[in-house]
Amino acid sequence: AQSVTQLDSQVPVFEEAPVELRCNYSSSVSVYLFWYVQYPNQGLQLLLKYLSGSTLVESINGFEAEFNKSQTSFHLRKPSVHISDTAEYFCAVSRTGNTGKLIFGQGTTLQVKP
Amino acid sequence: DAGVIQSPRHEVTEMGQEVTLRCKPISGHNSLFWYRQTMMRGLELLIYFNNNVPIDDSGMPEDRFSAKMPNASFSTLKIQPSEPRDSAVYFCASSLVSGGNTEAFFGQGTRLTVV
Numbered sequence: 001a002q003s004v005t006q007l008d009s010q011v012p013v014f015e016e017a018p019v020e021l022r023c024n025y026s027s028s029v030s031v032y033l034f035w036y037v038q039y040p041n042q043g044l045q046l047l048l049k050y051l052s053g054s055t056l057v058e059s060i061n062g063f064e065a066e067f068n069k070s071q072t073s074f075h076l077r078k079p080s081v082h083i084s085d086t087a088e089y090f091c092a093v094s095r096t097g098n099t100g101k102l103i104f105g106q107g108t109t110l111q112v113k114p
Numbered sequence: 115d116a117g118v119i120q121s122p123r124h125e126v127t128e129m130g131q132e133v134t135l136r137c138k139p140i141s142g143h144n145s146l147f148w149y150r151q152t153m154m155r156g157l158e159l160l161i162y163f164n165n166n167v168p169i170d171d172s173g174m175p176e177d178r179f180s181a182k183m184p185n186a187s188f189s190t191l192k193i194q195p196s197e198p199r200d201s202a203v204y205f206c207a208s209s210l211v212s213g214g215n216t217e218a219f220f221g222q223g224t225r226l227t228v229v
Binding site: 034036042043044045046049090097098099100101102103104105106107 | 118145147149156157158159162170205207208209211216217218219220221222223
């Protein structure tokens, strides 16, 4: 079985500051890793994913995450946040071969202040 | 493609009534998933289908919940009878599971309130 722990339920940060949202996972088998973002009253949108290859993955809006197998982590980072990044962020894992059967963390609310 | 389409977006019903949530997956996707989101339990998988066949329904909370996928372009999640504790946001997602996997694409969700 897999599990995901997001270590912070809320992360307040000022605009243009860097941010890191932490995610650790547990699994006895190989996994895929994902970050999804949910804006208020919206569905989940994929932010970035790690399936294989380079352990550093990037999104089109400046977020990046690094897969660290030894530490079983997949932390999300952004060097400079915008007000529009305010949302809830979910880390998720799936077994390799089924990207839709996801185990989600509890979510981290990113609050970007002006 | 219009993405995963769910209806209705909002549903308010009285306890004991039957509720049916609907989902149209992305054309060409062969897997469909129903998730539930609550404050207490977060996002949890209820059931998923592969090629219209239910593969894993271990997340369905009890017999009051049922899901069907009569064809590749339509699925329903039914609650009968509904209870206040079923109030949640229900998401449908679809993906293509094959030699190369796509990620899961989520619908906008149905916010269910049972009073």
